[in-house]
Amino acid sequence: MKILVCLKQVPHQDARLDVNGDGTWIKEDGIKFEINSYDTYALEEALRIKDAGEAEVVVASIGPDRVTQALRTALGMGADRAVHVNDAACQGSDALGIAKTLAAIAKEESPDLILMGLMSDDGNASAVPPMVAELVGMPSATAVVATERSEGNIRVERELEGGAVEVVDVPTPCLLAVQSGLNQVRYASLKGIMAAKKKPLDVKTAADLGVADAVGTAGAKVKIEKIYQPLRGEGAEILSGSTDEIVSSLMNKIKELGLL
Amino acid sequence: MADFAGIDFLLLDEDYSDEELISRDTVRSWVSDRFLPVIQEHIRKDGSFPMELVPEIAELGLFGANLHGYGCAGMNNVAYGLVMQELERGDSGLRSFASVQGSLCMYPIHAFGSEEQKQEWLPKMAAGQAIGCFGLTEPDFGSYAQGMRTKAERKNGGWVLNGTKRWITNGSLAHVAIVWAQTEDGVRGFLVPRGAAGFEAPDIKGKFSLRGSVTSELYFKDVELPGGAMLPDAKGMKGPLSCLTQARYGIAWGALGAAMACFEEVVEYSKQRIVQGGPLAAKQLTQAKLADMFTEITKGQLLALRVARLKDEGKLHHTMVSMIKRNNVDIALTVARNSRDLLGANGIVDDYQAMRHMVNLETVRTYEGTHDIHTLILGEHITGMRAL
Ligand SMILES: Cc1cc2nc3c(=O)[nH]c(=O)nc-3n(C[C@H](O)[C@H](O)[C@H](O)COP(=O)(O)OP(=O)(O)OC[C@H]3O[C@@H](n4cnc5c(N)ncnc54)[C@H](O)[C@@H]3O)c2cc1C
Numbered sequence: 001m002k003i004l005v006c007l008k009q010v011p012h013q014d015a016r017l018d019v020n021g022d023g024t025w026i027k028e029d030g031i032k033f034e035i036n037s038y039d040t041y042a043l044e045e046a047l048r049i050k051d052a053g054e055a056e057v058v059v060a061s062i063g064p065d066r067v068t069q070a071l072r073t074a075l076g077m078g079a080d081r082a083v084h085v086n087d088a089a090c091q092g093s094d095a096l097g098i099a100k101t102l103a104a105i106a107k108e109e110s111p112d113l114i115l116m117g118l119m120s121d122d123g124n125a126s127a128v129p130p131m132v133a134e135l136v137g138m139p140s141a142t143a144v145v146a147t148e149r150s151e152g153n154i155r156v157e158r159e160l161e162g163g164a165v166e167v168v169d170v171p172t173p174c175l176l177a178v179q180s181g182l183n184q185v186r187y188a189s190l191k192g193i194m195a196a197k198k199k200p201l202d203v204k205t206a207a208d209l210g211v212a213d214a215v216g217t218a219g220a221k222v223k224i225e226k227i228y229q230p231l232r233g234e235g236a237e238i239l240s241g242s243t244d245e246i247v248s249s250l251m252n253k254i255k256e257l258g259l260l
Numbered sequence: 261m262a263d264f265a266g267i268d269f270l271l272l273d274e275d276y277s278d279e280e281l282i283s284r285d286t287v288r289s290w291v292s293d294r295f296l297p298v299i300q301e302h303i304r305k306d307g308s309f310p311m312e313l314v315p316e317i318a319e320l321g322l323f324g325a326n327l328h329g330y331g332c333a334g335m336n337n338v339a340y341g342l343v344m345q346e347l348e349r350g351d352s353g354l355r356s357f358a359s360v361q362g363s364l365c366m367y368p369i370h371a372f373g374s375e376e377q378k379q380e381w382l383p384k385m386a387a388g389q390a391i392g393c394f395g396l397t398e399p400d401f402g403s404y405a406q407g408m409r410t411k412a413e414r415k416n417g418g419w420v421l422n423g424t425k426r427w428i429t430n431g432s433l434a435h436v437a438i439v440w441a442q443t444e445d446g447v448r449g450f451l452v453p454r455g456a457a458g459f460e461a462p463d464i465k466g467k468f469s470l471r472g473s474v475t476s477e478l479y480f481k482d483v484e485l486p487g488g489a490m491l492p493d494a495k496g497m498k499g500p501l502s503c504l505t506q507a508r509y510g511i512a513w514g515a516l517g518a519a520m521a522c523f524e525e526v527v528e529y530s531k532q533r534i535v536q537g538g539p540l541a542a543k544q545l546t547q548a549k550l551a552d553m554f555t556e557i558t559k560g561q562l563l564a565l566r567v568a569r570l571k572d573e574g575k576l577h578h579t580m581v582s583m584i585k586r587n588n589v590d591i592a593l594t595v596a597r598n599s600r601d602l603l604g605a606n607g608i609v610d611d612y613q614a615m616r617h618m619v620n621l622e623t624v625r626t627y628e629g630t631h632d633i634h635t636l637i638l639g640e641h642i643t644g645m646r647a648l
Contacts, residue, residue, distance in 0.1 A: 014263050032265070034285075072278045076286075188286045190321030190333035190343070193279050240532060242606075 001055040003046040004111035005079065006102050006132070007039035009063055009070040010122040024224045026122075035070045038117025041182040045147065046115050047078045048183065056080050060105045062090055062098060068201065075196035076188030083109075087205040092217035095123075099131030104209035106136045113154070114175040118143055129177035140175040141168055145182055263292055264349060266520050269558045272565060276338065283335060284342035290320060291350040299351050299472055300610050307471035309357060311433070318388025322347070322358050324366035330382035332366070337571040341513035341564055348514030349521045352620035353472030355514040360429045361385060363507035365392030365438050368449055371502065372494035377451060381436060393434035393461075395425035395478050396500050402427070403633050405440075406497050410480065412441040412450060412490075419443075419490065421450060421483040427627070431461040431476025438491075439478065440500050449491040449499050458483040469623040505578045508628045509571065512584035513564050515592035515624060516557060518617040522592075522599035523553050525613055530602055540602065549598050556591040563587060579641040586634035593621040 011017060012032040020027045035043075046057045059074040061067050062085040071082040083105055090101065106114055114133070119126040126142070133140030145165070146157040158166040159179050170176070188196075206215045213219055239246045254260050266288075273281060298310050317323065321333040326340035335343070348355035366385050369377055384390035401407040410423025421441060431437070437452045437459075452459055458481040463474060491499065527550060530541035540546050563584045570576050596618035600607040607614050625631050640646050 012263070014265060069278050069281060073282050073286075076279075076282055187290050187320055188282060189319060190283055190286075190325050190335055190339070192321075193282050193286070193339075194334055196282075197279055240534060 001049070001053075001113070002109065002111045003049060003055055003057050003113045003115060004106055004109050005039070005043050005046045005057060005059045005074070006105075006114065006116045006128075007043060007059055007061050007070060007074060008036045008117075008120050009033045009061060009067045010036045010120055013037070013121065019227050019229065023226050023228065025227060033066055033070070035073060036117050036120045036122075038119055038121070038178065038180050040117075040185045041180055042115035042117050042176075042178045043074055043077065043079065044183045044185040045176075045178060046113075047186065049113075049149070050078065050080075058083065058109055058111065060102060061085070062093075062101055064088075064091075071201055072193070072196050073188055075199045075201070076193035077186055078192060079199075081199060082201040084201060084203050085206065085209065086203050087207075087215070089206050089212065089218075090215045092220060093215045094220035094222040095125055095127035096131060096221060097211070097215040097219045099128045099135060100211045100214040101206060101209060102128065102132050103135035104211050105204075106132065108209075110173075112173045114138065114173075116175065116177045118177045118179050126177070129175060133175040136175075138173055138175045139170050140177065141170050142177040144176045144178045147176065147182075264288055264521065264524060266349075267523065267554065267557050267561070269554065270562070272561055275565065276342070280336070280339045280342055283339040284346055287320065287322070287343050287346040288349070290316070291346055291354075295350040295354060299354075303351075303471045303616065304610060307465075307467060309353060309430075309433070309473055314388045314391070317358070318386065321386075322362075323386050323388060324362040324370070324382070327362070327366055327370050327382075327386075330370070330378055331386035332370075332382070336568075337509070338565065338568040341510065341568045344510040344513040345517035345520075345564075347517065349517035351472045351616065352514065352518060352624050353470050355510070355517070356429055356470065356473045359507045359510050359514070360394055361392055363510055364394035364503050365436070367506050368438055368491060368494060368499065368503050369451070372449065372491040372499055373451075374488065374492050376488065377491070381451070384435075390435040391430055391433050393428050393430040393437050393476070393478075394500075394503065395428050395431070395437050395439040396504075397425060397427045399424060399426045403630055405500065406447065408440065408442060408447070410439065410441040412443050412448065412485070414444070415484070417487045419450065419485040419487070421452065421480045421485060423480050425478040425480075427464070428461075428476050428478050430474055431478050432463050433474055434461070437461075437478060439480070446496045447499065449494045450485055450489050451491070452480070452483060452485060452489065456483050456485070469619045472620075501578070504628055505576075505581050508581045508585040509567070509576075511624060511628055512560075512567070512581065512588045515585075515588040515621065516560050516564060518621060518624075519553070519557050519560070519588075519592035519595040522596045522614045522617050523550075523557060526550070526553075526599040526602050529606070529612070533604075546602060549602060553595045553598060557595065560584075560588040560591055579637055582629065582634040582637040582641075585628065586631055586638070589621060589624050590631060593618065593625055596621055 012034045015031040017026045049055045050057050057079040058081045059079045060083040116129045141156045143159045144156045145159045148155045154170050206212045302308050324332040325335045328334040369381050396405050398408050412419045412421045435454050439450045439452050460479045461476045463476050533540040567580050567584050599614040600618050
């Protein structure tokens, strides 16, 4: 069995973000990046299937040089191989451009299962996984919170609004976009990190994958007009002091406003 | 909890390889997620090490991480140093646990042990299934360890061990004690298994410092050991001293972790704390303290990184390790004290880390060669004259 896990490197959750000069994205210099949290659950799910029997886990990512660190981390956690689309031409791709690139990798790899995160911590669009599924002609399920595999099928539980759970059968090969909290994600081990140095990491360009026209700002159908921080509103009050002091002044405020 | 970010003023991250950074960041997350939530309780309650985390620490590969083979990770010394930094960012007791296991116990077996000793102990120790302790210091001999009285005498092809060791990290937890003793041909190292008749290891109670670590005494009364208990290739004080060089190297990095933990906490606190109409962070006296901490930590990082690369290139001299242990622990202690000070009364409670690191670092200043002993080592290196 072969599993393809697509992962994205996103700004670290604690990174201080500033908008870039032309107001179309964030300034990337000097900030730390990490693997998109949703994707770590997808990777863990793949590694669990690998641990349970015969499976090859291939991880794929698109982005500049820094992305090798995310891929090496995934290899350190136990993935077998990595594909890195490192091509300046991909800069500024929209979701469809990314999906076409990942779909091209999927067509080369022909996996039995594609695992992805439900959304990215930075873009928040949830657009790429269903697009990839469509492009490669696989059935897919999103917001997956549990999986149970049987011959030719994966039964998945999907999280619905309001906490309800939907159970669906997805025939394999298929694509699953997983919700966070699906599993307990492992840490890479130091031995794994050392072993990762020797694992194959293929570097490709958009042209290698035949998607040169689809990527980058040139190929994008969606253009980012502007990114900005909402202006600070009036009337906010920041409470300070010890935890106890903050709690008691908050309680007083709530009482003053007659909310209790 | 926001993840620890550390300090990287001089963009040293650009100098680290992927595996060095991944190792650091992995251990960093583990410490935030798994260690910090439990340490306060262990320190408050009974002063113990969270033994339940040992399997996870082993799984991460942190025991003997810079040794090769026998189930060890085989990291380079930069990655190893960064790992020690992250562990001590959690607590000096956590880093001590890893230092004692890896540098003081696995290292001498790896470097001076017979193949049989290596096979017997190293894989189990790397896997955290066997814990080691290192018995050098005695009640009457600390800095001047060569004066030790513990002695091993030959008997029927084996040995009989008598003496007392004191201040031994993990003594009562250990499955095997590496004990240094006088013999007819100088100081030699012995592997003493837990439970050997005549061997006891009671804990030392009442510690203010390094409460997240177990410290014990070791008593040996006519303990009989087989001939194969001695480390064949460690002869004289060079044996234990070479272990100390390894551990001190890790401490120089670890101290930076403790210092950065204090620094990060105090910067955040001083921005929030309003005194006399403005943030504490906006006062000149505060900024002078923060600027000093920031500079000293950055200098310490440069020292540690340079020595790490030299160690990887095989150009390390033990006096370099003396310099970085002495300097980095000293600046870390100053950072911790000043952080404690800036936190005011909040600085004396365990909801903040500064005082825990501060009192821990008092031990770190003393063990593995006191600050002053490293001063004398450097003094001798400079002048060629041994001072007393
Ligand atoms: C929590 C903890 C854990 C420890 N773990 C271990 C362990 O696992 N294994 C182990 O073997 N040991 C361990 N030690 C012991 C530690 O290594 C010793 O405490 C250290 O070597 C200092 O020895 P001492 O305490 O006897 O102090 P002393 O040697 O008596 O030193 C006291 C003071 O005298 C100064 N001094 C000493 N000699 C000179 C000199 N010639 N000239 C000028 N000044 C001098 C010192 O700098 C110091 O300021 C541990 C200690 C602590 C506190």
